[in-house]
Amino acid sequence: MKSVSIAEIIKNENISENIYDMLISVPEIAKEAKAGQFINVYTGKGECLLPRPISICGIDEKKGTIRMVFQVVGKGTELFSALKAGDTVKVLGPLGNGYDISEECTNNVLIGGGIGVPPLLELAKRLKGKKQVFIGARTNPILVKEFKALGADVYVATDDGSEGFKGNAVELVRKINPDVDAIYSCGPKIMLKAVADWAEEKGIKAQVSMEERMACGIGACVGCAVKIKKEGESDWSNLKVCKDGPVFLSNEVVWNE
Amino acid sequence: MSNINTSINICGVEMKNPVTTASGTFGSGREYGEFVDLNRLGAVTVKGVAAHPWKGNNSPRIAETYGGMLNSVGLQNPGADYFMENDIPFLRQFDTKIIVNICGHSIEEYCEVAEKLSDADIDLFELNISCPNVSEGGIAFGTQPVMVEKVVSEVKKYTKRPLIVKLSPNVTDITEIARAAVSGGADALSLINTLMGMRIDIHRRKPVLANKIGGFSGPAVKPVAVRMVYQVSKAVDVPIIGMGGISNGDDAIEFIMAGATGVAVGTANFANPFATIEVVEGIENYMRKYGIKDLSEIRGIID
CATH class of the missing domain: 3.40.50.80 (Nucleotide-binding domain of ferredoxin-NADP reductase (FNR) module)
Incomplete structure (x- = not known):
């Protein structure tokens, strides 16, 4: 069974205008995470109900840490920006599919x-x-x-x-x-x-790597739809950024909207 | 545990506890089944199934609001054939009842999906005549008593399992709609579906949702839902599945006291993947605390 992790914040620094660099200790996520995946971060506040999907910027499996560099864009990320070292935050992940790394490409x-x-x-x-x-x-x-x-x-x-x-x-x-x-x-x-x-x-x-407004982050709510036309298929369908993505092939995305 | 009885009966279908999921928030159980033991739920109510695949609305489909959210997914679903082949066998691995929410754009489409599923291995139907996010069907059927009665009585011809009718709160008098559903042949009612809402991005001067208007759900809507369950339970004699902002056991008990037999957990799943189980446990804790042996002791106790 999967679970939601309680992560301790190791540091949280303001590195540019409205941009924060947060390092959290969460070995169970660091062990599994791949480049291009994201995690759900919960605000713990009833008025900000939904988890915020935040991309993973760094993974240190040995130290068991995950680094997130995020922008303050609303109330949830504003709450995260105020967190200090030693505070804890609820997180779920890693979520989504990361980038496919081709060994042959030079x-x-x-x-x-x-x-x-x-x-x-x-x-x-x-x-x-x-x-x-x-x-x-x-x-x-x-x-x-x-x-x-x-x-x-x-x-x-x-x-x-x-x-x-x-x-x-x-x-x-x-x-x-x-x-x-x-x-x-x-x-x-x-x-x-x-x-x-x-x-x-x-x-x-x-x-x-696509972005869309999400609710659940795990593929249940079908909120984060993106139009994808797979090779060989005659029509597009709405796939989920959280579960089918966030990384898609550029030739399969239906761009003209 | 042994001295409390959480089981309920909806039209002859015995559920081990009153807790199910609100359609559209739990898929067919696969995703949240990785977090919670589906065997512990009274029933899983699946995301709306249509006769044929539906693509749903454009994105953005989600907007958070204070204590709640808006959605305008538009009932995207892979259709009845896919559902029967993939989701029923999945859910049947668990000791939980299956409630299938069905949707359509017209009476013919509602009947078509009901007919397709009539011999499927499911326990209950839930007729969705209350989705605010589709232009034809959905809420268009659920807000006029004459139409409610007509669609329910037509669909009823094809359903071999008990039929729950899910009501829209976007009406002047919910009891009038409830009576129409029951006279059309509804065996049970579920309420509330989402309230119609809107959010505007003042920086971009545009609605947040691509569909402009969406369905409002979450803890913020709970008082409206409790009030409507209370009113409907006084107006009709069929079992009610109550929903709208249920996040914990105490919320569920409120609905039961208002007259609900079953309760459904919806938006709370997004905020907390364990919400369903916490509601089950919260109900048990309440019963133990107050020495309640059976939920019938508190069901509909509000005058």
Whole structure:
């Protein structure tokens, strides 16, 4: 039987505007988790009923810790931002399917936008071969140094040009035109669609991590639907981001909505 | 344990305890079956099943509200054939009753799914004439007494198991709808389905839900649900399965005192995957604390 874990917070730091870096001790999740999965974090407050799905940014199996880098976007994440080392939080996971790591690929391109960047960090740790990481942000790109420390080539794009290339991450990808045989991405849907277009030109099925409003996080409520048309199927169907995803193949997502 | 009797009887179907699940919050039991022992539930009420697969509404389908949530899933389901092949055999592995919620866009579709399932190995039907998230059928049938009576009496021709009719709270007088369902042939009633609600994202100046309007559920709706169960229990003589914001045993006892025979746990599952079992245990604790041997001692005790 599965259970909900009580995790102790080891640290919780404000690393950028509205962005927090939380490390929790939860060995049972750290033991199983893969890059690209997420966990449900419970607020413990009746008025904020639903768990918040938060992507896993780092997994340390030996220390039994999970790292989450999250953005304050509402009341639930605001509550999490106020938690301190020593506090506990209820979590459930790991949930969803992570990225599929292909051992044969030698030229990996990782494209992250906004708060979609964190799950790519654990992925970058696990990828063999060359890693070219494109980080997009409105103004403050996150985790840049950490990707560099992993030996990745890091390219930064900001909407306002305050750092790196002025524009979005996919425009920067097109400008750099990197050698590529595997594409991994996470970020806003509009960015993922641009990634899908670029991937199609390159003849590659990108792995894109989708986001949708969720209730249960485990596939029961069917709240987090995304339109997917599997290869060989004549029509799309609504799949669940939480259970069937969050990672889907870019050529199977029905983008035009 | 031995000196309390939590069992109930709904139209000849014996349940070991009054606790079931609210349709649409528990799938067919597979997902939450990884957290709770389904053998401990009185029944599992499955997510709405239609004659043919339904795709459901566009996303976003979920919006949280203070003490509750909105959904506009729109009864996405893989259809009756898939359900019979996959979900009934799964649920039959457990010692729990199976309540099948059925939905349609028209009287013909309701009858078609009832006919398809008429010989299936299930215990009870629950007729969903109260979903606020489909444009045809659903709530359109559940808010007018004449239509309620008509759809119930038509579907009743095809159901070989007792028929529970699930009522919408989005009406002026719930007792009028309850009476219409019973005169159409309802063997039992379940209530409440979700209340129609809306949330607007003031930064984007748009509704949060793609469907604009959705069904409101969760702890915040409980007083409305208790009131309606109370009113309906005074108006008709069939068993009632009460639901709407039940999160623990005390909530369930409130519904039973209001007149419910069974109780269903819905949105609470999302907030706490163990909610169903905690409700079962909470009812037992209440009974022990007050020396209640059988739930009939407190059922409908409010005048």
